[in-house]
Amino acid sequence: MVSTATLLYFGMGTLLFFFWVYGIWAFARDCRRTYVPGFKGWLARRRESKAEQEREQEREEKEKQLY
Template sequence: MVTTAGWFYLAGGTLLFFFWAYGIVSFARDLKNRFIPALLALRGQREESDADDQPAQHDDQRQQLY
C-alpha cells in the first residue's frame, strides 16, 4: 500500500514531468516559429549581398556606362 509520502512523491514527479515536457514543446515551437525563420532571412540577406559583390555585375555596369 502506498503511503502519504509516496502519493506526494508520485504527484510531485508527475507535476515536474509535466513542466519538463511543456518546456521541451515550447522550445521546439520557438525554434520553428522564431529562430529558423530568422536564420533563413539572415541567410537570404547574405546571399543577396554576396550576389551584389560579384565582379561580373561590376563589368556589366561599366559597359552600360560607356
C-alpha cells in the first residue's frame, strides 16, 4: 500500500511541475505578444532612419555637385 507521504510527495511534485510549465508558457506568450512586435517596430524604425539618412546624404551630394 502507498503511504500518505509518498502521495503527498508526488502530488506536490505534480503541482510544482504544473506551475513550472505554466510559467514557461506564459513567458512564451508574453514574448510573442510584447517583445516580438516591439522588436519588429524597432527594426522598422531603424531601417527607416537609415533610409532617411541615405536620402539626405544623396540630396546633399547633388546640391554640392550643382554648385
